[in-house]
Amino acid sequence: MQNSAPARLNRTELAVPATRPELFAKAARSAADVVFLDLEDAVAPADKAKARKNAVEALNDIDWEAMGKSVSVRVNGFDSEWLYRDIVDLVEKAGERLHMIMLPKVSRPEEVIAVDLWLTQIERAKKIERPIGLELLVESAQGIANVEAIAAASTRTESLVFGVGDFAASTGMRTTNIGGLSRQYSVEGRIADIWHYTLARLVVAARAAGKRPVDGPYADFNDPIGMKESAARAAALGCEGKMVIHPSQIADVNEAFTPDPGEVERARAILLAMEEAAQRGQGAAAFEGRLIDIASIRQAEALVAKAGRIRGGH
Numbered sequence: 001m002q003n004s005a006p007a008r009l010n011r012t013e014l015a016v017p018a019t020r021p022e023l024f025a026k027a028a029r030s031a032a033d034v035v036f037l038d039l040e041d042a043v044a045p046a047d048k049a050k051a052r053k054n055a056v057e058a059l060n061d062i063d064w065e066a067m068g069k070s071v072s073v074r075v076n077g078f079d080s081e082w083l084y085r086d087i088v089d090l091v092e093k094a095g096e097r098l099h100m101i102m103l104p105k106v107s108r109p110e111e112v113i114a115v116d117l118w119l120t121q122i123e124r125a126k127k128i129e130r131p132i133g134l135e136l137l138v139e140s141a142q143g144i145a146n147v148e149a150i151a152a153a154s155t156r157t158e159s160l161v162f163g164v165g166d167f168a169a170s171t172g173m174r175t176t177n178i179g180g181l182s183r184q185y186s187v188e189g190r191i192a193d194i195w196h197y198t199l200a201r202l203v204v205a206a207r208a209a210g211k212r213p214v215d216g217p218y219a220d221f222n223d224p225i226g227m228k229e230s231a232a233r234a235a236a237l238g239c240e241g242k243m244v245i246h247p248s249q250i251a252d253v254n255e256a257f258t259p260d261p262g263e264v265e266r267a268r269a270i271l272l273a274m275e276e277a278a279q280r281g282q283g284a285a286a287f288e289g290r291l292i293d294i295a296s297i298r299q300a301e302a303l304v305a306k307a308g309r310i311r312g313g314h
Contacts, residue, residue: 005158005211006133008070008099009033009309011241011257012250013161013214017042018051018073024058028067031250033241035064036072036135039086040104048082052089059094072100072135078111087115091122091132100133100158105166107142109153116154131156135214139163140170144198151209160206161243162199164216178219179230193233203238212240221246231256264307267300 014032016023018039027035037058043051055073064071075086090098103115112134119132134156138147144167151160165178175182175194185194199215206213215234218227231242231253242253259267270287274297277285285292 007305007309008158008212009241009306010070010159010212010214011310012253013072013241013243014247014250015042015074015217015243015245018055018058019043019047021054021058024054024062026247028062028064028069030247031254032069032244032247033254034070034072034100036074036100036102038074039082040074040076040080048076049085052082052086056089056093059090059097064097064099070099071097072102073098074102074104074137077103077105079105087118088122091119091128092126095123095126095128095132096130098132100135102135102137102161104137104163105140105143106136106138106150107140108146109149112136112150112153112157116156119156133158135159135161137161137163138202139166139216141167142170143167144201147202147205148208151205151211157209157211159212159214159240160202161214162195162202162216164195165219167198179215179217180220180223180226196233196237199234199239200237207238213238215239215242217243217245218249219245221248224248224252228252228256258310259303259307264303267303270296270300271304 010033012032013034013036014027014030016027016035016037018037019042037055039048039051039055059071073090075090076082087101090101101115103112106112115134123131134154136150136157136159138144138150138160139162143150147160151157168175168178173194174184181191182194183191185192203213215231218230220226227249234242235256239257241257244250244253270292273285273287274292
């Protein structure tokens with residue numbers, strides 16, 4: 001099941017605990033592209049109901065779109081007692097204001113299909129016209145083993161997000177620096193990227209299914225150099241963006257996932273060359289001494305479109 005996710009800026013995805021309503025307006029005014037209100041890991045069991053109520057109020061009280069934001073809510077997972085009420089309350093009480101639901105700990109495609117059907121039923125009952133998208137947190141060995149099927153399970157799915165912390169725990173990785181490198185993992189004395197295989201596989205699965213791949217967080221917000229390097233690696237692999245856990249990370253992550261102006265101008269020139277060739281009745285064109293192929297054109301179109309969304313803030 002392949003479909004293209006809706007065009008949505010997703011360079012930075014800022015996590016905000018739903019138990020901290022005093023942070024909601026600040027998050028809406030931030031430079032993050034997506035804000036997700038967290039009902040899961042950042043919320044103690046005794047506070048789940050209150051956090052859910054806060055999230056519903058935030059969706060209804062703040063005009064996120066006017067602030068140039070997409071808004072998502074990370075619900076609790078299938079391994080909890082709270083997922084049912086999270087989805088029912090969010091969609092019934094604020095579904096028209098909710099862009100996406102982030103589903104954590106996705107291990108099997110059947111979980112995605114179940115939530116899709118659930119959302120469809122509530123949307124029909126409440127006459128919600130805009131379908132609510134899904135962000136799928138893949139954060140276990142089983143999830144990565146099934147990632148291709150997970151990516152293709154629902155047309156609602158917009159992005160796959162790499163859950164680095166829980167993945168490390170799931171696989172027994174020797175690291176406590178979520179998103180960071182490990183000095184124990186080195187090649188000829190050089191520290192290698194312990195996340196490379198997993199993130200690359202997630203990127204391929206997401207792109208093959210027409211979804212956005214998003215890297216997980218870099219937990220040490222007092223290490224801007226390490227965070228910048230992490231974002232640069234994710235961008236080089238093809239990620240659309242990265243989750244951030246602190247506002248101080250937003251500017252650097254936005255920069256890492258923003259196309260260089262020179263790249264954008266070159267892309268526009270490629271499209272212009274192809275357009276001129278088409279006007280001459282030619283099916284191909286030369287640019288800078290090279291033949292422009294379909295792949296080059298698609299890459300150029302995607303780059304120009306993304307630059308336009310950045311300028312427009314959506």
